[in-house]
Amino acid sequence: MIDLSERSLITSAFPQTVIEKIGYYVYRLVDPRDGQTFYVGKGTGNRIFQHVAEALTLRDQSSLKLERIRDIELSGNRVRYVIHRHRLSEAEAFLVEGALIDAYEELTNLQLGHDAHVCGATTVDDLIALYDEDEALIDVPAVLLNLNRQYDRNLTSEEIYERTRGYWVMNPTRHSAVRFAMAVSDGIIREVYEIDGWVSQRASEIVESELRRSDTSQTTSAIRWSFQGKVARDIRERFIGKTVQAGSQNPVRWMNC
Numbered sequence: 001m002i003d004l005s006e007r008s009l010i011t012s013a014f015p016q017t018v019i020e021k022i023g024y025y026v027y028r029l030v031d032p033r034d035g036q037t038f039y040v041g042k043g044t045g046n047r048i049f050q051h052v053a054e055a056l057t058l059r060d061q062s063s064l065k066l067e068r069i070r071d072i073e074l075s076g077n078r079v080r081y082v083i084h085r086h087r088l089s090e091a092e093a094f095l096v097e098g099a100l101i102d103a104y105e106e107l108t109n110l111q112l113g114h115d116a117h118v119c120g121a122t123t124v125d126d127l128i129a130l131y132d133e134d135e136a137l138i139d140v141p142a143v144l145l146n147l148n149r150q151y152d153r154n155l156t157s158e159e160i161y162e163r164t165r166g167y168w169v170m171n172p173t174r175h176s177a178v179r180f181a182m183a184v185s186d187g188i189i190r191e192v193y194e195i196d197g198w199v200s201q202r203a204s205e206i207v208e209s210e211l212r213r214s215d216t217s218q219t220t221s222a223i224r225w226s227f228q229g230k231v232a233r234d235i236r237e238r239f240i241g242k243t244v245q246a247g248s249q250n251p252v253r254w255m256n257c
Helices: 016-022 047-057 064-074 090-103 124-132 157-165
Strands: 024-031 036-043 080-088 142-146 166-168 180-185 188-202 223-231 252-255
Touching (some): 016 080, 024 047, 024 064, 024 090, 036 047, 036 064, 036 090, 047 064, 157 180, 157 188, 157 223
Parallel strands (some): 142 180
Antiparallel strands (some): 024 080, 142 252, 180 188, 188 223
């Protein structure tokens, strides 16, 4: 069992006089062994120190962040703290935290930065597509699949395919005319696939691909569907980067079928 070591207690709290002056702040946790930033956060008071305390005292809790801290302590090192900005309002802290989360790869943060899906890191093409309002005219039988948190701008083409094709709560047998599947994120079409066939599986039997994030959707449906297909090269250029109107909260939307 790991105890909260003496070296980790040396700096585990700010003096009260400091707390009253620094306000909200944004910080990074750095692994001293390789200099890699593995967590970005915001807070007030002694929030910056709570991660180490949780990792070393709450042994029944596990996460990538907590395990990284435990590994650092077992190696005889201490987590290095970097405070990027202080004396911030809460709104300012959200903005700085979000920007840093976008900037650093391989973070153990479970959540994206505040408003990341709305105004987070993006490309010039995506920014133009988002605000230029060049709406797609979808005139083919297609199903629009909203990837939500499955999408990341750094995904490979293989990862986008895996995260688009399944697994979904739907019934494609009711839409036999459908020919194409469109990956949508933030209201923008990211890729278009020609569907070769559909496969249904019981939710309890699905083994998620390593290329795909775990399915965290809440549903009582016992059956999920996925498609098999390939990039629709004949028509994709007509749709990639175009926007689609917001539909219902359902991530699956059928068009012309």
